Amino acid sequence: MNDEIILSARGLHKSFHKDRNEVPVLRGLDLEVTPGVVTALVGRSGSGKSTLMHLLASLDQPDRGEIYFGNERIDNASRPRRDFYRNREIGIIFQFYHLLPELSAVENVLAPMMIGQSAWSYFRHRKEARLRAEAMLDRVGLLHRATHRPAEMSGGEMQRAAIARALMTDPRLLLADEPTGNLDTETGLDILKLLTELNQLDGLSILMITHDDSIAAGADVCHRMQDGQLQINPAQPNFQVADNRIPA
């Protein structure tokens, strides 16, 4: 493992305003993601996990606080820099997959490549890109579904396609917001297995939000979110697992 921290948040504050009421979601949250490990983030619904995820992915901006990718501050970087950050340096997976319904599985996997490159350079490298996309699909075990539309795939298959898409641009960090939240336990565990495999074989860092303690149990580090802050127990990563494991 590397000592360097891949992603860190310092003193993040974020609150939403609804009808003149201020709803504080994050209150001075600190987070460090170590490279090469699977970090799980658990917390009650509404505790602000997704909000944190969006801030980390620079899809939204914190009210206060700083987010660093490596040593570079990312939360107030320029738009093109943040677009590049999302496109190349991290991969994002959602609970509801968010595949583009008009595109086939392989085209969805190609999407980040198309977005990141100019039409001309994509056109020149389209063969390699396609090969890589197919390799990614193969990696997640979905090659036989390459030409299927999302509407023709099951939830687990769609999530695999989404993972393949997230891996397309070879990111260093994968942000996953409840990747198994919409799947049954077994499929969820399959997805988890895929993610841990990626972590072990490629050294990919993963920050994963989950409700499911059995999923969290598979992580190297587990953080719990409460009152807009993290309760960290790095010494015993799987401290929650023993009580709440679902009987198999």
Added chain:
Amino acid sequence: MYRWLLCFRYLRTRYIALASIISVTLGVATLIVVNSVMAGFSAEMHDRLHGVAGDIMIECQASGGMPDPDAHLAEIRRICGKDLVGFTASVHVPAMLGIEYNGQLITGHVNLVGLDPKTFDQVSQFGRHLLHPENQEQVSFDLREGGYAPERVQFPPAGWSYRRVKVEYERALAAEQARIDAMRARTDTESTTVSETFESAGPSVNFGPTVNFGSSNTTETDTASGPSVGIGPGSELFADGETATAQKFDPKTEQFPGIILGIATCSVRHRDANNQVQDFYYGLPGDDVRMMFPNAAENTKVVNQKFTVVDLYESGMSEYDGSFAFCRLDQLQEFRGMIDPQSGTRSVTTIQLKMAEGTNLAAVRDTLRRRFPPQQYAYNIQTWRDMQGPLLAAVRLETMILNILLFLIIAVAGFGILATFFMIVVEKTRDIGTLKALGASGKGVMSIFLSYGLLLGFVGSGAGLLGGLLFVSNINEIASVIEKITGQEVFDPTVYYFSEIPTIVHPWTLAWVMAGAVTIAVIASVLPAMRAARMNPVRALRFE
């Protein structure tokens, strides 16, 4: 890249958007059809208007005309220089036309033009509008043997052959009449034999349709000849016209001075019981007609002159066809006394000029006006456009207004596109969020919808272009189908001399229409595209 992929996919899966550009398609198609037809019409009209007049016309308002046209021509030639490629001098005089038909005198007022057959064709397309093919090549004021309007099936026989038959028929009729009168004088009983002889006389002369010198009529007009034809001066003129020439003139072999009549001055167009268009001619090449016009003397008198119709003039412009008659310049000058007895110079009333292609006619006109100021010369100097100014301006105005209206229709279609695009942007909210999460920039997202608008614009106006061109190329068939369905003739040939709808497709017009339609579609997609670009990615991702 993803922009094009996505907008192609959206185009294929979102048929509602295609529906929203149908109005663009229709607008473009209509614009193309209207513009081609209007261009066809105005080109045809320009052609015809220009065909009957020279580029520049110098008219002398005085009844005696301008003396010494040669000096004028020399001066004009000096002014215009090498731009002058043709000119002709002519005499225009208002006249009354009298056609004797069926014992009645059919009259009409016409502009009698005395023209020089050699030069008149240089300035205008006069010959082209004549019926006889040889006259179309070189105008002649001598009656031809026959063969007028060979392409028209319905055209009755005309020319010398017709004239001989007619004269013979008239003579036979007169002889018969004399015989009957003599018989009547003897006894009033045998009226039956009379009608029999008439019936046998009719077919034997073989007159075709004009045989309506008909049996029952003849007796009638004979008795009624007094009141119907013999109106004071009319009969007087008739009388001396005939006595003057009767002794030596044999209409079977000789002709009066030739005249070419505008076709509408001597014919009527109507529909028969089967709704077929039919022309009926009161005068044909070979018939003799009468012209009455003022002479050029100070003490104006009416000249009454017989002419033989040698051809008919059909330009397709009813105002010309119904108001012009042409004869030889030298003859008209003689009849009107426009020859100076001392010097022998001949006056003319009008000089027409033909300028080289591309000459600025208005400039030439202005120079000529400066040279011949109205204070000094009673000349009216005009270009052919000036003469037809109101008509041409009306057509231009009409075209412009139609274009504006139709572009408004496309603009309305633009609002349809706007609304549809907003709906699509709302529907695609989550996808927009996804694209942004994958690193797409606001500009990139915006360009998806802009190129979608562009593509729709191209598809819509392309379909419109195709449809419009197809419509234009089959417009006459379509018109006939419409005629069949509605029973209403699109181009009533009794009103228009067009039998086909003229169309001209200008590539520039097509380009403008296409560019306009595509621009409107793109403009309509700007607002939705901006909304998509500005969309907050988090809100978009949370959108259900």
